[in-house]
Amino acid sequence: MTDVLIRGGRPWGLASPADLLVRDGRIHRVGPSLDAPGALVLDVSGQLVLPGLVDAHCHLDKTLYGGPWVPHSADDSLAGRIANDLGRRAELGVPSAERAAALLARMSEAGTTHVRTHTDIDPSVGLRGVEAVREAAARSPVHVQQVAFPQHGVLTNPGTADLLAEALRSGVEAIGGLDPAGVDRDPVRHLDLIFGLADRFGARIDIHLHDGGSLGGWELELITERTKALGLGGRVTVSHAYALGELGEAAQDRLIQGFVDAGVAIATAAVYSYPVPPVKKLRAAGVTVACGHDGIRDLWGPYGSGDMLERAMHLAYRSTFRRDEDIELALEAATVGGARALGLPGYGLAPGDRADLVVVPASGPGEAVVVHPRRTLVMKDGVVLHN
Numbered sequence: 001m002t003d004v005l006i007r008g009g010r011p012w013g014l015a016s017p018a019d020l021l022v023r024d025g026r027i028h029r030v031g032p033s034l035d036a037p038g039a040l041v042l043d044v045s046g047q048l049v050l051p052g053l054v055d056a057h058c059h060l061d062k063t064l065y066g067g068p069w070v071p072h073s074a075d076d077s078l079a080g081r082i083a084n085d086l087g088r089r090a091e092l093g094v095p096s097a098e099r100a101a102a103l104l105a106r107m108s109e110a111g112t113t114h115v116r117t118h119t120d121i122d123p124s125v126g127l128r129g130v131e132a133v134r135e136a137a138a139r140s141p142v143h144v145q146q147v148a149f150p151q152h153g154v155l156t157n158p159g160t161a162d163l164l165a166e167a168l169r170s171g172v173e174a175i176g177g178l179d180p181a182g183v184d185r186d187p188v189r190h191l192d193l194i195f196g197l198a199d200r201f202g203a204r205i206d207i208h209l210h211d212g213g214s215l216g217g218w219e220l221e222l223i224t225e226r227t228k229a230l231g232l233g234g235r236v237t238v239s240h241a242y243a244l245g246e247l248g249e250a251a252q253d254r255l256i257q258g259f260v261d262a263g264v265a266i267a268t269a270a271v272y273s274y275p276v277p278p279v280k281k282l283r284a285a286g287v288t289v290a291c292g293h294d295g296i297r298d299l300w301g302p303y304g305s306g307d308m309l310e311r312a313m314h315l316a317y318r319s320t321f322r323r324d325e326d327i328e329l330a331l332e333a334a335t336v337g338g339a340r341a342l343g344l345p346g347y348g349l350a351p352g353d354r355a356d357l358v359v360v361p362a363s364g365p366g367e368a369v370v371v372h373p374r375r376t377l378v379m380k381d382g383v384v385l386h387n
């Protein structure tokens with residue numbers, strides 16, 4: 001593998017420009033005016049070099065991306081969207097390896113190098129979504145981590161728990177959950193089942209929690225308690241966590257301290273007008289915050305571009321971030337925060353890290369997020385994908 005010298009860029013976090021020498025898929029050296037005889041030289045003078053973007057919450061199995069436009073047909077209720085999804089997915093040919101591969105190709109062009117995708121598991125679809133996503137991932141340079149996701153309930157949908165176990169047995173890395181109270185009507189049993197499966201198979205956990213207010217706050221406590229009791233710190237994420245954005249300061253502070261103590265991460269997509277978790281407060285306390293798109297062009301909604309810088313802009317905007325140092329928190333969520341939530345080893349721009357990176361013509365993180373400009377270089381494992 002030929003060495004690659006990325007010349008003259010400004011690696012995020014460094015005060016001055018530096019070259020990056022890439023060797024055997026990893027960042028070998030970082031410094032000014034590196035000498036690298038025989039290396040392929042890519043001049044990115046004056047541009048911002050970021051580690052590969054991480055979409056920490058998407059749904060590749062549901063996407064209609066790459067196909068014809070499908071006008072949205074669900075009403076605005078959760079029940080209506082679930083019915084729309086179940087009623088039309090077969091007619092529209094999802095889950096589809098083709099569609100998932102088309103979306104991964106778009107994500108890769110936009111500089112995403114890692115995704116965590118929640119794949120529906122239920123008795124009617126079985127493990128077909130898992131297989132479609134695996135097939136798409138095998139064709140893509142993007143690293144894909146799947147979550148076995150009970151979109152239509154576990155306790156309320158007999159047969160799902162056995163299928164979740166089967167998915168984990170087959171190598172799916174993480175297990176999901178969904179509104180243990182709002183959907184499954186029994187949060188204690190739901191969470192005991194999900195955490196039990198995670199413990200049995202050594203899986204990571206990522207739970208969709210839309211339940212709001214004090215009900216959602218109580219479920220966050222139940223998740224925190226179980227994370228601590230099983231010693232799963234650093235391996236548990238709560239996605240959306242709308243309740244956290246709705247509760248008063250005192251309740252927020254108590255829950256956040258629990259996340260710090262137990263090692264629970266928060267993932268947000270900052271979608272529509274749903275409450276956004278208090279990113280600045282979470283980060284100040286040391287909680288990992290990750291960002292993702294959620295659904296992209298699917299039966300749940302027509303939006304989503306596959307561009308994580310654009311998604312970070314939505315997060316910054318919804319968080320009312322205006323200063324560069326605040327907007328940078330959204331970029332952190334779309335990079336290092338996601339990497340922590342997924343448990344990616346060797347992520348970053350330091351010598352020894354995997355050479356997964358993206359270059360943009362921007363003066364710094366603020367401009368990169370707000371403008372989300374074209375990607376001038378995307379590299380994964382030291383291989384130039386887009387240039």
Ligand SMILES: [Zn+2]
Nearest residue numbers: 118208294295
């Ligand atoms: Zn989701």
